[in-house]
Amino acid sequence: MSGDTTTRPHAPFMAFGRAARELGMKRSEFELAVDLGRIRTVPDEGGGGRRVPRTELDRLRAAPGFPEALRRSVEAVGTAEGAAVMEVAPTRFTRLARLGLVVPVRFYLNRYRAVVWLYLAEELRQFAADEDNAPLLTGRTPQALRQQVAEGLDLRPRNWRGRRLGFLLRQADGPWQRAAAVASLLDAAHIAEIVKDPYDRSHLNRFRPGPPAHGAPGSPAARLIEKTVTADAPDEIDWLRSDLLQALDEARAHQPAPRPSPKPQPQPLPVPKPQAHGVGRFPVSPRPTADPHLTLDAHLTLDARPTSNPRSSDRHRSHRLMSGLLGRLRRRST
Structure with missing residues:
Protein backbone atom coordinates (compact mmCIF):
# COMPACT_ATOMS: atom_id res chain seq x y z
CA MET A 1 0.00 0.00 0.00
CA SER A 2 1.41 3.42 -0.98
CA GLY A 3 1.03 6.75 0.71
CA ASP A 4 1.82 8.24 4.05
CA THR A 5 -0.03 6.36 6.77
CA THR A 6 1.59 8.20 9.68
CA THR A 7 -0.99 9.48 12.14
CA ARG A 8 -0.59 13.20 12.63
CA PRO A 9 -1.86 14.95 15.76
CA HIS A 10 -4.78 17.35 15.33
CA ALA A 11 -3.81 21.00 14.89
CA PRO A 12 -4.63 23.04 17.99
CA PHE A 13 -6.19 25.81 15.85
CA MET A 14 -8.01 25.77 12.52
CA ALA A 15 -9.43 28.15 9.94
CA PHE A 16 -13.11 29.03 9.75
CA GLY A 17 -13.85 26.87 6.72
CA ARG A 18 -12.49 23.69 8.24
CA ALA A 19 -14.09 24.39 11.61
CA ALA A 20 -17.49 24.91 9.91
CA ARG A 21 -17.18 21.56 8.11
CA GLU A 22 -16.28 19.74 11.30
CA LEU A 23 -19.32 21.26 13.03
CA GLY A 24 -21.61 20.42 10.12
CA MET A 25 -22.50 24.10 9.52
CA LYS A 26 -22.69 26.33 6.48
CA ARG A 27 -20.02 28.99 6.29
CA SER A 28 -22.62 31.78 6.70
CA GLU A 29 -24.06 30.03 9.77
CA PHE A 30 -20.62 29.61 11.27
CA GLU A 31 -19.64 33.28 10.74
CA LEU A 32 -22.90 34.46 12.26
CA ALA A 33 -22.32 32.20 15.27
CA VAL A 34 -18.88 33.79 15.68
CA ASP A 35 -20.37 37.31 15.48
CA LEU A 36 -22.99 36.42 18.08
CA GLY A 37 -20.40 34.98 20.43
CA ARG A 38 -21.71 31.43 20.12
CA ILE A 39 -18.26 30.25 18.95
CA ARG A 40 -15.06 31.53 20.53
CA THR A 41 -12.15 32.47 18.29
CA VAL A 42 -8.59 33.69 18.89
CA PRO A 43 -6.24 35.86 16.80
CA ASP A 44 -3.71 34.08 14.65
CA GLU A 45 -0.19 34.72 15.89
CA GLY A 46 1.04 34.71 12.28
CA GLY A 47 -1.28 37.55 11.31
CA GLY A 48 -3.51 35.40 9.10
CA GLY A 49 -6.86 36.31 10.64
CA ARG A 50 -8.69 34.59 13.46
CA ARG A 51 -8.65 30.88 14.26
CA VAL A 52 -10.83 28.47 16.17
CA PRO A 53 -9.24 26.46 18.99
CA ARG A 54 -9.89 22.73 18.78
CA THR A 55 -10.91 22.82 22.42
CA GLU A 56 -13.80 25.10 21.38
CA LEU A 57 -15.03 22.50 18.91
CA ASP A 58 -14.87 19.86 21.64
CA ARG A 59 -16.94 22.10 23.90
CA LEU A 60 -19.59 22.64 21.22
CA ARG A 61 -19.84 18.93 20.44
CA ALA A 62 -20.36 18.16 24.11
CA ALA A 63 -23.26 20.68 24.42
CA PRO A 64 -26.82 19.26 24.66
CA GLY A 65 -28.66 19.00 21.34
CA PHE A 66 -25.56 19.42 19.16
CA PRO A 67 -25.60 20.21 16.25
CA GLU A 68 -29.32 21.06 15.86
CA ALA A 69 -29.40 23.42 18.83
CA LEU A 70 -26.38 25.38 17.57
CA ARG A 71 -27.74 25.72 14.04
CA ARG A 72 -31.16 26.70 15.36
CA SER A 73 -29.62 29.52 17.43
CA VAL A 74 -28.15 31.16 14.31
CA GLU A 75 -31.06 30.62 11.94
CA LEU A 155 -34.48 52.23 11.64
CA ARG A 156 -33.35 48.96 10.08
CA PRO A 157 -30.00 50.27 8.73
CA ARG A 158 -29.18 52.14 11.93
CA ASN A 159 -30.10 49.21 14.19
CA TRP A 160 -28.07 46.87 12.03
CA ARG A 161 -25.04 49.20 12.29
CA GLY A 162 -25.35 49.26 16.07
CA ARG A 163 -25.48 45.48 16.16
CA ARG A 164 -22.53 45.15 13.80
CA LEU A 165 -20.46 47.49 15.97
CA GLY A 166 -21.11 45.17 18.89
CA PHE A 167 -19.89 42.23 16.79
CA LEU A 168 -16.69 44.05 15.82
CA LEU A 169 -15.92 45.25 19.33
CA ARG A 170 -16.37 41.72 20.68
CA GLN A 171 -13.66 40.43 18.33
CA ALA A 172 -11.28 43.41 18.68
CA ASP A 173 -7.88 42.38 20.05
CA GLY A 174 -6.61 45.79 21.16
CA PRO A 175 -7.27 49.55 21.40
CA TRP A 176 -6.44 50.28 17.75
CA GLN A 177 -8.79 47.50 16.59
CA ARG A 178 -11.57 48.92 18.76
CA ALA A 179 -11.02 52.40 17.33
CA ALA A 180 -11.05 50.97 13.80
CA ALA A 181 -14.35 49.20 14.52
CA VAL A 182 -15.96 52.53 15.39
CA ALA A 183 -14.36 54.22 12.37
CA SER A 184 -15.81 51.58 10.02
CA LEU A 185 -19.26 53.17 10.45
CA LEU A 186 -18.12 56.72 9.56
CA ASP A 187 -17.35 58.13 6.13
CA ALA A 188 -13.87 59.22 5.08
CA ALA A 189 -14.61 62.93 5.56
CA HIS A 190 -15.52 62.51 9.23
CA ILE A 191 -12.48 60.30 9.86
CA ALA A 192 -10.13 62.83 8.24
CA GLU A 193 -11.65 65.59 10.36
CA ILE A 194 -11.25 63.63 13.59
CA VAL A 195 -7.92 61.88 12.89
CA LYS A 196 -5.80 64.75 11.56
CA ASP A 197 -2.42 63.04 11.93
CA PRO A 198 -1.71 61.09 8.70
CA TYR A 199 0.27 58.38 10.51
CA ASP A 200 -2.56 57.82 13.00
CA ARG A 201 -5.03 57.69 10.13
CA SER A 202 -2.94 55.22 8.16
CA HIS A 203 -2.50 52.98 11.20
CA LEU A 204 -6.22 53.14 11.91
CA ASN A 205 -7.12 52.14 8.33
CA ARG A 206 -4.82 49.16 8.68
CA PHE A 207 -7.24 47.61 11.20
CA ARG A 208 -10.46 48.96 9.72
CA PRO A 209 -12.77 46.03 8.85
CA GLY A 210 -14.31 45.87 5.42
CA PRO A 211 -18.03 45.82 4.65
CA PRO A 212 -19.94 42.56 5.21
CA ALA A 213 -21.03 42.48 1.55
CA HIS A 214 -19.00 43.28 -1.53
CA GLY A 215 -19.49 44.87 -4.91
CA ALA A 216 -17.25 45.97 -7.74
CA PRO A 217 -15.57 49.28 -6.78
CA GLY A 218 -17.61 52.21 -8.05
CA SER A 219 -20.57 50.04 -9.04
CA PRO A 220 -24.16 50.86 -7.98
CA ALA A 221 -24.09 47.83 -5.69
CA ALA A 222 -20.89 49.03 -3.98
CA ARG A 223 -22.36 52.51 -3.47
CA LEU A 224 -25.54 51.05 -2.00
CA ILE A 225 -23.56 48.87 0.39
CA GLU A 226 -21.44 51.85 1.46
CA LYS A 227 -24.58 53.88 2.11
CA THR A 228 -26.04 51.08 4.22
CA VAL A 229 -22.97 50.60 6.41
CA THR A 230 -22.26 54.34 6.91
CA ALA A 231 -23.97 56.36 9.62
CA ASP A 232 -26.23 59.10 8.26
CA ALA A 233 -28.38 60.39 11.15
CA PRO A 234 -26.86 63.46 12.88
CA ASP A 235 -27.24 62.06 16.39
CA GLU A 236 -25.77 58.70 15.32
CA ILE A 237 -22.78 60.46 13.74
CA ASP A 238 -22.25 62.56 16.86
CA TRP A 239 -21.99 59.62 19.26
CA LEU A 240 -19.79 57.68 16.85
CA ARG A 241 -17.43 60.65 16.58
CA SER A 242 -17.32 60.94 20.36
CA ASP A 243 -16.62 57.22 20.72
CA LEU A 244 -13.88 57.40 18.10
CA LEU A 245 -12.12 60.29 19.87
CA GLN A 246 -12.14 58.39 23.13
CA ALA A 247 -10.97 55.17 21.48
CA LEU A 248 -8.12 57.03 19.75
CA ASP A 249 -6.91 58.52 23.03
CA GLU A 250 -6.80 55.03 24.54
CA ALA A 251 -5.02 53.61 21.49
CA ARG A 252 -2.35 56.34 21.43
CA ALA A 253 -1.75 55.93 25.16
CA HIS A 254 -1.38 52.18 24.73
CA GLN A 255 0.91 52.32 21.68
CA PRO A 256 1.53 55.32 19.40
CA ALA A 257 1.16 54.81 15.68
CA PRO A 258 4.44 53.88 13.97
CA ARG A 259 6.31 56.65 12.20
CA PRO A 260 9.23 56.54 9.75
CA SER A 261 12.71 56.95 11.20
CA PRO A 262 14.23 60.40 10.56
CA LYS A 263 16.67 60.41 7.64
CA PRO A 264 20.31 61.18 8.58
CA GLN A 265 21.42 64.67 7.58
CA PRO A 266 24.21 64.68 4.96
CA GLN A 267 27.56 65.88 6.34
CA PRO A 268 29.13 68.87 4.49
CA LEU A 269 32.23 68.13 2.47
CA PRO A 270 35.52 69.46 3.96
CA VAL A 271 36.78 72.68 2.38
CA PRO A 272 40.50 72.41 1.33
CA LYS A 273 42.80 74.88 3.03
CA PRO A 274 44.65 77.34 0.73
CA GLN A 275 48.35 76.59 0.33
CA ALA A 276 51.14 79.16 0.94
CA HIS A 277 52.56 79.07 -2.60
CA GLY A 278 49.37 79.22 -4.63
CA VAL A 279 47.37 76.35 -6.08
CA GLY A 280 49.26 73.17 -6.79
CA ARG A 281 52.15 71.28 -5.34
CA PHE A 282 55.04 73.30 -6.78
CA PRO A 283 55.63 76.99 -5.96
CA VAL A 284 55.41 79.38 -8.87
CA SER A 285 58.33 81.82 -9.29
CA PRO A 286 57.37 85.32 -10.42
CA ARG A 287 58.60 86.31 -13.86
CA PRO A 288 61.28 89.06 -13.83
CA THR A 289 60.19 92.49 -14.91
CA ALA A 290 61.94 94.16 -17.87
CA ASP A 291 64.75 96.59 -17.01
CA PRO A 292 65.54 99.23 -19.67
CA HIS A 293 69.18 99.36 -18.51
CA LEU A 294 69.88 95.71 -19.27
CA THR A 295 71.34 94.60 -22.59
CA LEU A 296 69.54 92.33 -25.00
CA ASP A 297 71.72 89.42 -23.89
CA ALA A 298 70.79 90.02 -20.29
CA HIS A 299 67.08 90.08 -21.14
CA LEU A 300 67.38 86.85 -23.06
CA THR A 301 69.31 85.32 -20.21
CA LEU A 302 66.60 86.29 -17.70
CA ASP A 303 63.87 84.95 -19.94
CA ALA A 304 65.81 81.75 -20.39
CA ARG A 305 65.91 80.96 -16.66
CA PRO A 306 64.16 77.68 -15.88
CA THR A 307 60.73 77.92 -14.18
CA SER A 308 59.08 75.55 -11.84
CA ASN A 309 56.76 74.30 -14.62
CA PRO A 310 58.31 71.26 -16.35
CA ARG A 311 56.13 71.77 -19.43
CA SER A 312 58.05 75.04 -20.35
CA SER A 313 61.51 73.35 -20.70
CA ASP A 314 61.37 73.37 -24.52
CA ARG A 315 60.67 77.09 -24.57
CA HIS A 316 63.63 77.78 -22.26
CA ARG A 317 65.95 75.67 -24.42
CA SER A 318 64.97 77.72 -27.49
CA HIS A 319 65.75 80.95 -25.64
CA ARG A 320 69.22 79.73 -24.76
CA LEU A 321 69.97 78.77 -28.38
CA MET A 322 68.84 82.15 -29.63
CA SER A 323 71.02 83.93 -27.04
CA GLY A 324 74.11 81.99 -28.09
CA LEU A 325 73.43 82.63 -31.78
CA LEU A 326 73.09 86.39 -31.27
CA GLY A 327 76.38 86.47 -29.31
CA ARG A 328 78.31 84.79 -32.12
CA LEU A 329 76.84 87.16 -34.66
CA ARG A 330 77.97 90.19 -32.63
CA ARG A 331 81.50 88.82 -32.25
CA ARG A 332 81.82 88.29 -36.00
CA SER A 333 80.59 91.82 -36.68
CA THR A 334 83.37 93.22 -34.49
Whole structure:
Protein backbone atom coordinates (compact mmCIF):
# COMPACT_ATOMS: atom_id res chain seq x y z
CA MET A 1 0.00 0.00 0.00
CA SER A 2 1.41 3.42 -0.98
CA GLY A 3 1.03 6.75 0.71
CA ASP A 4 1.82 8.24 4.05
CA THR A 5 -0.03 6.36 6.77
CA THR A 6 1.59 8.20 9.68
CA THR A 7 -0.99 9.48 12.14
CA ARG A 8 -0.59 13.20 12.63
CA PRO A 9 -1.86 14.95 15.76
CA HIS A 10 -4.78 17.35 15.33
CA ALA A 11 -3.81 21.00 14.89
CA PRO A 12 -4.63 23.04 17.99
CA PHE A 13 -6.19 25.81 15.85
CA MET A 14 -8.01 25.77 12.52
CA ALA A 15 -9.43 28.15 9.94
CA PHE A 16 -13.11 29.03 9.75
CA GLY A 17 -13.85 26.87 6.72
CA ARG A 18 -12.49 23.69 8.24
CA ALA A 19 -14.09 24.39 11.61
CA ALA A 20 -17.49 24.91 9.91
CA ARG A 21 -17.18 21.56 8.11
CA GLU A 22 -16.28 19.74 11.30
CA LEU A 23 -19.32 21.26 13.03
CA GLY A 24 -21.61 20.42 10.12
CA MET A 25 -22.50 24.10 9.52
CA LYS A 26 -22.69 26.33 6.48
CA ARG A 27 -20.02 28.99 6.29
CA SER A 28 -22.62 31.78 6.70
CA GLU A 29 -24.06 30.03 9.77
CA PHE A 30 -20.62 29.61 11.27
CA GLU A 31 -19.64 33.28 10.74
CA LEU A 32 -22.90 34.46 12.26
CA ALA A 33 -22.32 32.20 15.27
CA VAL A 34 -18.88 33.79 15.68
CA ASP A 35 -20.37 37.31 15.48
CA LEU A 36 -22.99 36.42 18.08
CA GLY A 37 -20.40 34.98 20.43
CA ARG A 38 -21.71 31.43 20.12
CA ILE A 39 -18.26 30.25 18.95
CA ARG A 40 -15.06 31.53 20.53
CA THR A 41 -12.15 32.47 18.29
CA VAL A 42 -8.59 33.69 18.89
CA PRO A 43 -6.24 35.86 16.80
CA ASP A 44 -3.71 34.08 14.65
CA GLU A 45 -0.19 34.72 15.89
CA GLY A 46 1.04 34.71 12.28
CA GLY A 47 -1.28 37.55 11.31
CA GLY A 48 -3.51 35.40 9.10
CA GLY A 49 -6.86 36.31 10.64
CA ARG A 50 -8.69 34.59 13.46
CA ARG A 51 -8.65 30.88 14.26
CA VAL A 52 -10.83 28.47 16.17
CA PRO A 53 -9.24 26.46 18.99
CA ARG A 54 -9.89 22.73 18.78
CA THR A 55 -10.91 22.82 22.42
CA GLU A 56 -13.80 25.10 21.38
CA LEU A 57 -15.03 22.50 18.91
CA ASP A 58 -14.87 19.86 21.64
CA ARG A 59 -16.94 22.10 23.90
CA LEU A 60 -19.59 22.64 21.22
CA ARG A 61 -19.84 18.93 20.44
CA ALA A 62 -20.36 18.16 24.11
CA ALA A 63 -23.26 20.68 24.42
CA PRO A 64 -26.82 19.26 24.66
CA GLY A 65 -28.66 19.00 21.34
CA PHE A 66 -25.56 19.42 19.16
CA PRO A 67 -25.60 20.21 16.25
CA GLU A 68 -29.32 21.06 15.86
CA ALA A 69 -29.40 23.42 18.83
CA LEU A 70 -26.38 25.38 17.57
CA ARG A 71 -27.74 25.72 14.04
CA ARG A 72 -31.16 26.70 15.36
CA SER A 73 -29.62 29.52 17.43
CA VAL A 74 -28.15 31.16 14.31
CA GLU A 75 -31.06 30.62 11.94
CA ALA A 76 -31.61 33.83 9.93
CA VAL A 77 -34.86 34.48 8.07
CA GLY A 78 -36.20 37.15 5.74
CA THR A 79 -39.41 39.14 5.89
CA ALA A 80 -41.80 36.42 4.70
CA GLU A 81 -40.32 33.74 6.94
CA GLY A 82 -40.07 36.15 9.87
CA ALA A 83 -43.74 37.05 9.51
CA ALA A 84 -44.60 33.36 9.55
CA VAL A 85 -42.52 32.81 12.70
CA MET A 86 -44.37 35.66 14.47
CA GLU A 87 -47.72 34.71 12.88
CA VAL A 88 -48.36 38.18 11.49
CA ALA A 89 -48.80 39.61 8.01
CA PRO A 90 -45.63 40.57 6.11
CA THR A 91 -46.76 44.23 6.03
CA ARG A 92 -47.09 44.29 9.82
CA PHE A 93 -43.71 42.60 10.19
CA THR A 94 -42.09 45.21 7.93
CA ARG A 95 -43.72 47.99 9.97
CA LEU A 96 -42.35 46.54 13.21
CA ALA A 97 -38.89 46.29 11.63
CA ARG A 98 -38.95 49.88 10.33
CA LEU A 99 -39.94 51.06 13.80
CA GLY A 100 -36.91 49.27 15.26
CA LEU A 101 -38.92 46.79 17.32
CA VAL A 102 -37.15 43.85 15.66
CA VAL A 103 -33.51 44.26 14.68
CA PRO A 104 -31.89 42.73 11.57
CA VAL A 105 -28.73 40.70 11.95
CA ARG A 106 -27.63 40.46 8.30
CA PHE A 107 -28.38 41.94 4.89
CA TYR A 108 -27.59 41.22 1.26
CA LEU A 109 -28.44 42.65 -2.16
CA ASN A 110 -30.74 40.72 -4.45
CA ARG A 111 -30.58 40.68 -8.23
CA TYR A 112 -32.47 43.97 -8.39
CA ARG A 113 -29.94 45.64 -6.07
CA ALA A 114 -32.50 45.88 -3.29
CA VAL A 115 -31.45 45.41 0.33
CA VAL A 116 -32.82 42.20 1.84
CA TRP A 117 -32.76 42.17 5.65
CA LEU A 118 -32.36 39.00 7.69
CA TYR A 119 -33.45 38.46 11.29
CA LEU A 120 -32.67 35.88 13.94
CA ALA A 121 -35.61 33.49 14.09
CA GLU A 122 -34.82 32.84 17.74
CA GLU A 123 -35.27 36.55 18.58
CA LEU A 124 -38.54 36.72 16.62
CA ARG A 125 -39.94 33.79 18.57
CA GLN A 126 -38.96 35.48 21.84
CA PHE A 127 -40.61 38.75 20.72
CA ALA A 128 -43.84 36.97 19.81
CA ALA A 129 -43.88 35.04 23.11
CA ASP A 130 -43.65 38.22 25.21
CA GLU A 131 -47.13 39.18 26.37
CA ASP A 132 -46.19 42.87 26.45
CA ASN A 133 -45.85 42.77 22.65
CA ALA A 134 -49.27 41.27 22.03
CA PRO A 135 -50.93 44.64 21.18
CA LEU A 136 -48.32 45.14 18.44
CA LEU A 137 -49.04 41.74 16.90
CA THR A 138 -52.80 41.89 16.93
CA GLY A 139 -55.18 44.75 16.53
CA ARG A 140 -54.46 48.17 15.10
CA THR A 141 -50.98 49.70 15.32
CA PRO A 142 -51.00 52.95 17.35
CA GLN A 143 -51.55 56.03 15.18
CA ALA A 144 -48.29 57.68 16.27
CA LEU A 145 -46.26 54.69 15.08
CA ARG A 146 -48.18 54.47 11.83
CA GLN A 147 -47.51 58.16 11.20
CA GLN A 148 -43.75 57.71 11.71
CA VAL A 149 -43.66 54.92 9.15
CA ALA A 150 -45.72 57.00 6.74
CA GLU A 151 -43.19 59.83 7.05
CA GLY A 152 -40.37 57.51 5.99
CA LEU A 153 -38.94 56.32 9.29
CA ASP A 154 -36.74 53.25 8.77
CA LEU A 155 -34.48 52.23 11.64
CA ARG A 156 -33.35 48.96 10.08
CA PRO A 157 -30.00 50.27 8.73
CA ARG A 158 -29.18 52.14 11.93
CA ASN A 159 -30.10 49.21 14.19
CA TRP A 160 -28.07 46.87 12.03
CA ARG A 161 -25.04 49.20 12.29
CA GLY A 162 -25.35 49.26 16.07
CA ARG A 163 -25.48 45.48 16.16
CA ARG A 164 -22.53 45.15 13.80
CA LEU A 165 -20.46 47.49 15.97
CA GLY A 166 -21.11 45.17 18.89
CA PHE A 167 -19.89 42.23 16.79
CA LEU A 168 -16.69 44.05 15.82
CA LEU A 169 -15.92 45.25 19.33
CA ARG A 170 -16.37 41.72 20.68
CA GLN A 171 -13.66 40.43 18.33
CA ALA A 172 -11.28 43.41 18.68
CA ASP A 173 -7.88 42.38 20.05
CA GLY A 174 -6.61 45.79 21.16
CA PRO A 175 -7.27 49.55 21.40
CA TRP A 176 -6.44 50.28 17.75
CA GLN A 177 -8.79 47.50 16.59
CA ARG A 178 -11.57 48.92 18.76
CA ALA A 179 -11.02 52.40 17.33
CA ALA A 180 -11.05 50.97 13.80
CA ALA A 181 -14.35 49.20 14.52
CA VAL A 182 -15.96 52.53 15.39
CA ALA A 183 -14.36 54.22 12.37
CA SER A 184 -15.81 51.58 10.02
CA LEU A 185 -19.26 53.17 10.45
CA LEU A 186 -18.12 56.72 9.56
CA ASP A 187 -17.35 58.13 6.13
CA ALA A 188 -13.87 59.22 5.08
CA ALA A 189 -14.61 62.93 5.56
CA HIS A 190 -15.52 62.51 9.23
CA ILE A 191 -12.48 60.30 9.86
CA ALA A 192 -10.13 62.83 8.24
CA GLU A 193 -11.65 65.59 10.36
CA ILE A 194 -11.25 63.63 13.59
CA VAL A 195 -7.92 61.88 12.89
CA LYS A 196 -5.80 64.75 11.56
CA ASP A 197 -2.42 63.04 11.93
CA PRO A 198 -1.71 61.09 8.70
CA TYR A 199 0.27 58.38 10.51
CA ASP A 200 -2.56 57.82 13.00
CA ARG A 201 -5.03 57.69 10.13
CA SER A 202 -2.94 55.22 8.16
CA HIS A 203 -2.50 52.98 11.20
CA LEU A 204 -6.22 53.14 11.91
CA ASN A 205 -7.12 52.14 8.33
CA ARG A 206 -4.82 49.16 8.68
CA PHE A 207 -7.24 47.61 11.20
CA ARG A 208 -10.46 48.96 9.72
CA PRO A 209 -12.77 46.03 8.85
CA GLY A 210 -14.31 45.87 5.42
CA PRO A 211 -18.03 45.82 4.65
CA PRO A 212 -19.94 42.56 5.21
CA ALA A 213 -21.03 42.48 1.55
CA HIS A 214 -19.00 43.28 -1.53
CA GLY A 215 -19.49 44.87 -4.91
CA ALA A 216 -17.25 45.97 -7.74
CA PRO A 217 -15.57 49.28 -6.78
CA GLY A 218 -17.61 52.21 -8.05
CA SER A 219 -20.57 50.04 -9.04
CA PRO A 220 -24.16 50.86 -7.98
CA ALA A 221 -24.09 47.83 -5.69
CA ALA A 222 -20.89 49.03 -3.98
CA ARG A 223 -22.36 52.51 -3.47
CA LEU A 224 -25.54 51.05 -2.00
CA ILE A 225 -23.56 48.87 0.39
CA GLU A 226 -21.44 51.85 1.46
CA LYS A 227 -24.58 53.88 2.11
CA THR A 228 -26.04 51.08 4.22
CA VAL A 229 -22.97 50.60 6.41
CA THR A 230 -22.26 54.34 6.91
CA ALA A 231 -23.97 56.36 9.62
CA ASP A 232 -26.23 59.10 8.26
CA ALA A 233 -28.38 60.39 11.15
CA PRO A 234 -26.86 63.46 12.88
CA ASP A 235 -27.24 62.06 16.39
CA GLU A 236 -25.77 58.70 15.32
CA ILE A 237 -22.78 60.46 13.74
CA ASP A 238 -22.25 62.56 16.86
CA TRP A 239 -21.99 59.62 19.26
CA LEU A 240 -19.79 57.68 16.85
CA ARG A 241 -17.43 60.65 16.58
CA SER A 242 -17.32 60.94 20.36
CA ASP A 243 -16.62 57.22 20.72
CA LEU A 244 -13.88 57.40 18.10
CA LEU A 245 -12.12 60.29 19.87
CA GLN A 246 -12.14 58.39 23.13
CA ALA A 247 -10.97 55.17 21.48
CA LEU A 248 -8.12 57.03 19.75
CA ASP A 249 -6.91 58.52 23.03
CA GLU A 250 -6.80 55.03 24.54
CA ALA A 251 -5.02 53.61 21.49
CA ARG A 252 -2.35 56.34 21.43
CA ALA A 253 -1.75 55.93 25.16
CA HIS A 254 -1.38 52.18 24.73
CA GLN A 255 0.91 52.32 21.68
CA PRO A 256 1.53 55.32 19.40
CA ALA A 257 1.16 54.81 15.68
CA PRO A 258 4.44 53.88 13.97
CA ARG A 259 6.31 56.65 12.20
CA PRO A 260 9.23 56.54 9.75
CA SER A 261 12.71 56.95 11.20
CA PRO A 262 14.23 60.40 10.56
CA LYS A 263 16.67 60.41 7.64
CA PRO A 264 20.31 61.18 8.58
CA GLN A 265 21.42 64.67 7.58
CA PRO A 266 24.21 64.68 4.96
CA GLN A 267 27.56 65.88 6.34
CA PRO A 268 29.13 68.87 4.49
CA LEU A 269 32.23 68.13 2.47
CA PRO A 270 35.52 69.46 3.96
CA VAL A 271 36.78 72.68 2.38
CA PRO A 272 40.50 72.41 1.33
CA LYS A 273 42.80 74.88 3.03
CA PRO A 274 44.65 77.34 0.73
CA GLN A 275 48.35 76.59 0.33
CA ALA A 276 51.14 79.16 0.94
CA HIS A 277 52.56 79.07 -2.60
CA GLY A 278 49.37 79.22 -4.63
CA VAL A 279 47.37 76.35 -6.08
CA GLY A 280 49.26 73.17 -6.79
CA ARG A 281 52.15 71.28 -5.34
CA PHE A 282 55.04 73.30 -6.78
CA PRO A 283 55.63 76.99 -5.96
CA VAL A 284 55.41 79.38 -8.87
CA SER A 285 58.33 81.82 -9.29
CA PRO A 286 57.37 85.32 -10.42
CA ARG A 287 58.60 86.31 -13.86
CA PRO A 288 61.28 89.06 -13.83
CA THR A 289 60.19 92.49 -14.91
CA ALA A 290 61.94 94.16 -17.87
CA ASP A 291 64.75 96.59 -17.01
CA PRO A 292 65.54 99.23 -19.67
CA HIS A 293 69.18 99.36 -18.51
CA LEU A 294 69.88 95.71 -19.27
CA THR A 295 71.34 94.60 -22.59
CA LEU A 296 69.54 92.33 -25.00
CA ASP A 297 71.72 89.42 -23.89
CA ALA A 298 70.79 90.02 -20.29
CA HIS A 299 67.08 90.08 -21.14
CA LEU A 300 67.38 86.85 -23.06
CA THR A 301 69.31 85.32 -20.21
CA LEU A 302 66.60 86.29 -17.70
CA ASP A 303 63.87 84.95 -19.94
CA ALA A 304 65.81 81.75 -20.39
CA ARG A 305 65.91 80.96 -16.66
CA PRO A 306 64.16 77.68 -15.88
CA THR A 307 60.73 77.92 -14.18
CA SER A 308 59.08 75.55 -11.84
CA ASN A 309 56.76 74.30 -14.62
CA PRO A 310 58.31 71.26 -16.35
CA ARG A 311 56.13 71.77 -19.43
CA SER A 312 58.05 75.04 -20.35
CA SER A 313 61.51 73.35 -20.70
CA ASP A 314 61.37 73.37 -24.52
CA ARG A 315 60.67 77.09 -24.57
CA HIS A 316 63.63 77.78 -22.26
CA ARG A 317 65.95 75.67 -24.42
CA SER A 318 64.97 77.72 -27.49
CA HIS A 319 65.75 80.95 -25.64
CA ARG A 320 69.22 79.73 -24.76
CA LEU A 321 69.97 78.77 -28.38
CA MET A 322 68.84 82.15 -29.63
CA SER A 323 71.02 83.93 -27.04
CA GLY A 324 74.11 81.99 -28.09
CA LEU A 325 73.43 82.63 -31.78
CA LEU A 326 73.09 86.39 -31.27
CA GLY A 327 76.38 86.47 -29.31
CA ARG A 328 78.31 84.79 -32.12
CA LEU A 329 76.84 87.16 -34.66
CA ARG A 330 77.97 90.19 -32.63
CA ARG A 331 81.50 88.82 -32.25
CA ARG A 332 81.82 88.29 -36.00
CA SER A 333 80.59 91.82 -36.68
CA THR A 334 83.37 93.22 -34.49
